[in-house]
Amino acid sequence: MRFRKLKIVLISSFVVLAVVLAIVVLQKLLEKNSGGIRNIIDNLVDNQETATVDAFLLSDSITKDYLTVNEYSRPGRALKEVNAIVVHYVGNPGTTAAQNRSYFENLKDSHAASASSHFIIGLEGEIIQCVPLDEISYASNDRNYDTIAIECCHPDETGQFTTATYQSLVKLTASLCKTYGLNPEDGIIRHYDVTGKYCPLYYVNNEDEWYGFKLDVKAEME
Ligand SMILES: [Zn+2]
Numbered sequence: 001m002r003f004r005k006l007k008i009v010l011i012s013s014f015v016v017l018a019v020v021l022a023i024v025v026l027q028k029l030l031e032k033n034s035g036g037i038r039n040i041i042d043n044l045v046d047n048q049e050t051a052t053v054d055a056f057l058l059s060d061s062i063t064k065d066y067l068t069v070n071e072y073s074r075p076g077r078a079l080k081e082v083n084a085i086v087v088h089y090v091g092n093p094g095t096t097a098a099q100n101r102s103y104f105e106n107l108k109d110s111h112a113a114s115a116s117s118h119f120i121i122g123l124e125g126e127i128i129q130c131v132p133l134d135e136i137s138y139a140s141n142d143r144n145y146d147t148i149a150i151e152c153c154h155p156d157e158t159g160q161f162t163t164a165t166y167q168s169l170v171k172l173t174a175s176l177c178k179t180y181g182l183n184p185e186d187g188i189i190r191h192y193d194v195t196g197k198y199c200p201l202y203y204v205n206n207e208d209e210w211y212g213f214k215l216d217v218k219a220e221m222e
Helices: 002-033 036-047 097-110 163-180 191-195 201-205 207-221
Strands: 062-064 084-089 119-121 127-129 147-152 188-190
Touching: 084 163, 084 191, 084 201, 097 119, 097 127, 119 163, 147 163, 163 207, 188 191, 188 207, 201 207
Parallel strands: 062 127, 084 147, 084 188, 119 147
Antiparallel strands: 119 127
């Protein structure tokens, strides 16, 4: 009789202990998975130690619509350092930011290519973020591992950006330069500067305009 009582007390204690432990573990797990922006900032600080995220990157000006993690457009690999911002043009006149994002997203099924970028700026100046800042994107070949990529839409074959696209590009690039402590002079590059590809076309054909863009970014940062 006494033994049985002791057994019951012991078993009850174990059950209570197990429940308390389970609750503690669950709480920790929930903490870890909540607070999206907080997490993004924490990850940035962990992985890219000098980063203090500029407010523009967290503002409503940017629509965060991350791609599904997949081998063809969002490999989910860590971007451990950022030494430059790379500017691209989409090369497909008249397409919208949303259409270009869909193209990246669909690569997970079509496997037609490996391509993506952190940001796409549309013809109306809208900005879509496709890949978190602490992950690599597939845009800039050998520099995927230490750069942030921006793709820009354009209305025609010349590759010249609309005023709205250009203005958003200046703001976004300035914000990224501030976040990563980059100097526009050598911290902003073209895809052309990495591989010699004529991208962004208009800014390869017009060096003065490219230099002017860097000056505009510098002014925006001040
Ligand atoms: Zn490019």
